[in-house]
Amino acid sequence: MSKQYWKDYQSAVAEDNYYYERSCIRQSFFTGSEEIFLKIVKDVLKKDIVDDMNLHTCSGIGYYSGVVPLDTTMTVVARLFALMTEAGYKNFVPSCITSFGLVNEMVDMWHHFPDKLEEIKGYLKEATGKEFEMPENIVHPCDIIYKNRKALKEKMKYSLTNVKTGKPLQVVEHIGCHYAKIFPRQVKGGAEFPQVLVGMIQEWGGEVVDYPERRHCCGFGFSQYLVLANRGYSAANSKKKFESMQPFKPDFILTNCPGCNMFMDRWQYTISETEGITYDDHKRGIPVLTYEELTGLLLGYNPWDLGLQVHQVQVEPLLDKIGIEYDPKDKYVGKTGKQLKEPEKPMNLKV
Amino acid sequence: MNCGVCTAICPAAEFYDYDPRDICNVLMSKDEEKIEDLLKGDKIWHCGQCLSCKTRCPRGNVPGLLISLLREVSIRVGLFTESEEGRRQYAIKKTLGENIINSGYCVHVMHVKPHLHPEQGPVWKWYFDNAEEVADRQGGNYNKEGSGALRKINDENLKDLRRIFEVTGGKDFYDQIDKQSKVKAVQLKKNITDNVDDNEYFYHVYKDKSQKQ
Numbered sequence: 335m336s337k338q339y340w341k342d343y344q345s346a347v348a349e350d351n352y353y354y355e356r357s358c359i360r361q362s363f364f365t366g367s368e369e370i371f372l373k374i375v376k377d378v379l380k381k382d383i384v385d386d387m388n389l390h391t392c393s394g395i396g397y398y399s400g401v402v403p404l405d406t407t408m409t410v411v412a413r414l415f416a417l418m419t420e421a422g423y424k425n426f427v428p429s430c431i432t433s434f435g436l437v438n439e440m441v442d443m444w445h446h447f448p449d450k451l452e453e454i455k456g457y458l459k460e461a462t463g464k465e466f467e468m469p470e471n472i473v474h475p476c477d478i479i480y481k482n483r484k485a486l487k488e489k490m491k492y493s494l495t496n497v498k499t500g501k502p503l504q505v506v507e508h509i510g511c512h513y514a515k516i517f518p519r520q521v522k523g524g525a526e527f528p529q530v531l532v533g534m535i536q537e538w539g540g541e542v543v544d545y546p547e548r549r550h551c552c553g554f555g556f557s558q559y560l561v562l563a564n565r566g567y568s569a570a571n572s573k574k575k576f577e578s579m580q581p582f583k584p585d586f587i588l589t590n591c592p593g594c595n596m597f598m599d600r601w602q603y604t605i606s607e608t609e610g611i612t613y614d615d616h617k618r619g620i621p622v623l624t625y626e627e628l629t630g631l632l633l634g635y636n637p638w639d640l641g642l643q644v645h646q647v648q649v650e651p652l653l654d655k656i657g658i659e660y661d662p663k664d665k666y667v668g669k670t671g672k673q674l675k676e677p678e679k680p681m682n683l684k685v
Numbered sequence: 686m687n688c689g690v691c692t693a694i695c696p697a698a699e700f701y702d703y704d705p706r707d708i709c710n711v712l713m714s715k716d717e718e719k720i721e722d723l724l725k726g727d728k729i730w731h732c733g734q735c736l737s738c739k740t741r742c743p744r745g746n747v748p749g750l751l752i753s754l755l756r757e758v759s760i761r762v763g764l765f766t767e768s769e770e771g772r773r774q775y776a777i778k779k780t781l782g783e784n785i786i787n788s789g790y791c792v793h794v795m796h797v798k799p800h801l802h803p804e805q806g807p808v809w810k811w812y813f814d815n816a817e818e819v820a821d822r823q824g825g826n827y828n829k830e831g832s833g834a835l836r837k838i839n840d841e842n843l844k845d846l847r848r849i850f851e852v853t854g855g856k857d858f859y860d861q862i863d864k865q866s867k868v869k870a871v872q873l874k875k876n877i878t879d880n881v882d883d884n885e886y887f888y889h890v891y892k893d894k895s896q897k898q
Contacts (some may be wrong), residue, residue, distance in 0.1 A: 358792040361825070361834040367833050369824030387832035388842050390789035392859025399755040401774060401782040402863065406855030412846060435736070461723040461848040511735040518740055525740045551696045555733030558697075558783060561773045562892040565804060567700050567733065603806040641823040646806045677811035 366641025421441025423523035453605030494540030510591025730770035789838030
């Protein structure tokens with residue numbers, strides 16, 4: 335049975351010719367992650383991927399937070415599919431985990447309710463004059479990196495080994511809920527044991543930390559986080575995870591969802607500033623990386639070109655453990671070469 | 686089916702006085718009075734939409750998506766302003782919903798204003814204040830024409846997006862949130878304006894929490 339799952343999963347990840355759908359959250363909070371992913375696919379893996387200027391939001395955060403109704407969301411997704419069709423592609427690659435869950439949910443609903451699909455086609459035609467074909471393959475970018483992890487390893491300058499001790503780094507992997515919990519059978523390992531980040535960590539020399547709250551939600555909660563009054567819900571969920579992983583002394587957290595990444599970074603700051611608690615031994619917090627950042631780092635790209643300076647929990651201790659060379663003076667240099675004034679320092683969290 | 690596995694796995698049930706199994710029971714009862722109570726109460730707004738209930742339900746039901754539909758109905762019939770949690774939809778429409786039709790993004794660096802997001806910390810404020818320099822250093826194309834991260838979404842694409850909202854009822858939905866919120870703001874004696882910065886009702890539903898919760 336597990337072998338069949340593995341075969342189904344592998345065949346579900348298209349080999350080439352990808353239509354990339356950008357993520358509002360990933361572009362905004364981890365801008366460098368999308369850019370390095372495109373660079374790796376084109377320049378390192380030598381595959382075809384298109385970055386379409388006509389793209390727009392999938393409206394998923396609006397839908398899951400209850401301000402965008404279902405028919406509108408479906409038609410927005412239909413326009414994204416129409417753009418893919420016009421560009422001549424069939425493999426839809428949504429950068430965001432929210433988008434990944436959303437487009438799979440819409441396609442599933444259309445499968446069960448074909449009349450709704452016809453209605454949405456009508457809305458799209460009326461609103462935009464466009465038509466669309468269903469994608470043959472909906473694949474998350476993390477699956478493309480996972481599928482090519484061995485080929486990427488051959489080109490890597492660094493591994494997940496502590497250069498001072500020679501021991502594997504201890505890595506917490508956190509999977510976004512909408513990647514594996516909505517349609518677990520589409521994911522290798524299902525909702526309990528998704529292999530995508532585990533495979534990268536183990537292939538590249540690290541060890542995965544198995545801790546009690548490993549599959550607990552980061553706490554985004556859509557409408558919960560979006561208003562200040564309910565952010566306690568979001569912080570409490572991340573806090574539960576931090577407390578659970580702390581005894582295992584992880585060197586860093588790896589995520590496939592940009593929202594989870596941002597929350598697990600920012601809530602460490604908030605908890606530190608409000609309660610004086612950090613979850614490492616040095617009051618610096620546990621660095622949180624996207625899988626694109628990790629891949630780029632190990633391939634030898636400049637950490638500051640990857641955007642690691644936009645994380646609140648600073649990454650230098652992790653770079654030192656891996657043995658990655660970096661120029662501290664380059665950290666706050668902008669695109670034009672201007673030396674930008676450094677961010678203010680937090681009260682408790684050491685930077 | 687009343688096993689409560691959805692409640693057992695639900696992060697919101699752990700945090701709030703909230704029970705997705707109970708909400709499903711009310712729906713299945715077809716008791717219109719009880720369903721109306723749900724539509725004008727706080728409970729349907731507690732779900733965090735992680736959809737862990739989808740993974741776990743042994744009958745393949747999805748309480749989280751039933752709750753999405755209840756939320757949509759609550760707004761359509763104007764009952765969402767009857768509850769403290771429902772009224773927050775106005776703040777979400779202002780800070781996220783309007784972004785979609787104005788910029789083509791749900792979220793963009795320029796929308797995450799540090800004074801509304803103290804939890805984002807000083808590094809975010811630094812990014813926000815130096816957005817073009819920092820985004821473009823990472824390969825972005827900040828608010829400029831063409832492709833790339835954080836690019837300006839052009840008028841043709843925005844026009845299509847707005848037409849989709851008009852044709853599918855998304856714009857009417859936004860208007861309904863505004864209309865009912867204005868009525869409630871008058872009842873609560875809170876000033877309400879289109880601009881977020883001097884909008885007393887916005888700040889009330891965005892950040893105030895009553896003792897009962």
